[in-house]
Amino acid sequence: MEELKNCPVCQNNTFVEFLKVQDFTVSQEKFSIQECKSCGFKFTNPRPEIAKIGDYYKAESYISHTNTSKGLISKLYHSVRKYTLKGKLNLINSLIPQKGKLLDVGCGTGMFLNVCREDGWKVNGIEPDNGARQIAEEINKATIKTEILSSFQNETFDIITMWHVLEHVHLLNETVDWLKERLSDKGYLIIAVPNHESKDAEIYQEHWAAYDVPRHLYHFSQKSIKQLFEQKGFSLKETLPMKFDSFYVSMLSTKYQSGSINYIKAFIDGLKSNLNAGGNHGNYSSLIYIFKKD
DSSP states (O other): OBOOSSOTTTOOOOEEEEEEEEOTTTTOOEEEEEEETTTOOEEEOSBOOHHHHGGGGOOTTOGGGOOOOOSHHHHHHHHHHHHHHHHHHHHHHHHOTTOOEEEEETOTTSHHHHHHHHTTOEEEEEOOOHHHHHHHHHHHTSOOBSOSTTSSTTOOEEEEEEESOGGGOSOHHHHHHHHHHHEEEEEEEEEEEEOTTSHHHHHHGGGOGGGOTTTOOEEOOHHHHHHHHHTTTEEEEEEEEOTTHHHHHHHHHHHHHHSSOOHHHHHHHHHHHHHHHHTTTTOOSEEEEEEEEO
16 A cells, blocks of 8 residues: 555645545555545545556456446446447537547447547547457557556647546546646646536445545546646636436445345435535536636
């Protein structure tokens, strides 16, 4: 395990424990989420080192790294994904109607890349997981890079996306600096992450599936992600909801809470979360942030 001595956002060195959360997916170990006393940013600390974190992804239930449809949750995930992929494509086309070069960081099995490629985008991807990367390469007939910071030197992109990926990267500040260098002057950076200030996070507390320790190293709020990117030379242009996430996360959370999925409770809590977000500063279960360089 490695322990952070400074807050990744404000560099303060004084933390308090926010929550103890169990890894319900792989190891069943408990991890501490700490809160910076200065800026309030929350992060998993201590956490597995880069060389060891791969062990915590070794589960077929880690759906973003497989194309399995075993189990009802996986079936629902893949059904919803078809709809959300179209929404993501519509989003990038609204930002760059003439299309261009796209980089998906943490592209998983490459489904988003494939949709964009078929629509006329020139696509590139990065995916560290060997199994997921092989699927992505087969689908897209392209070479997918394995590592962020050493890839695409002296190249820029019109759109860079990270769909539920930023919370996984060990070198957070270095990655944000790298994203700024790789983004064209007129390009858009799209970041999607869970939001621990959502109503479903409040309902489920330490059983909230989107804490997903230790794979999720950071736990963002609207304030903390804005602060991180603004101090790195980005401007936040728009924040959009991911409304399906509250239902999916609530399903997993009921399983973690009671040992089995309570679909009725999950639906009610997911709906409650989305309705609450409408009147609570847009605090949906997950949010999409659209940034441009200053």
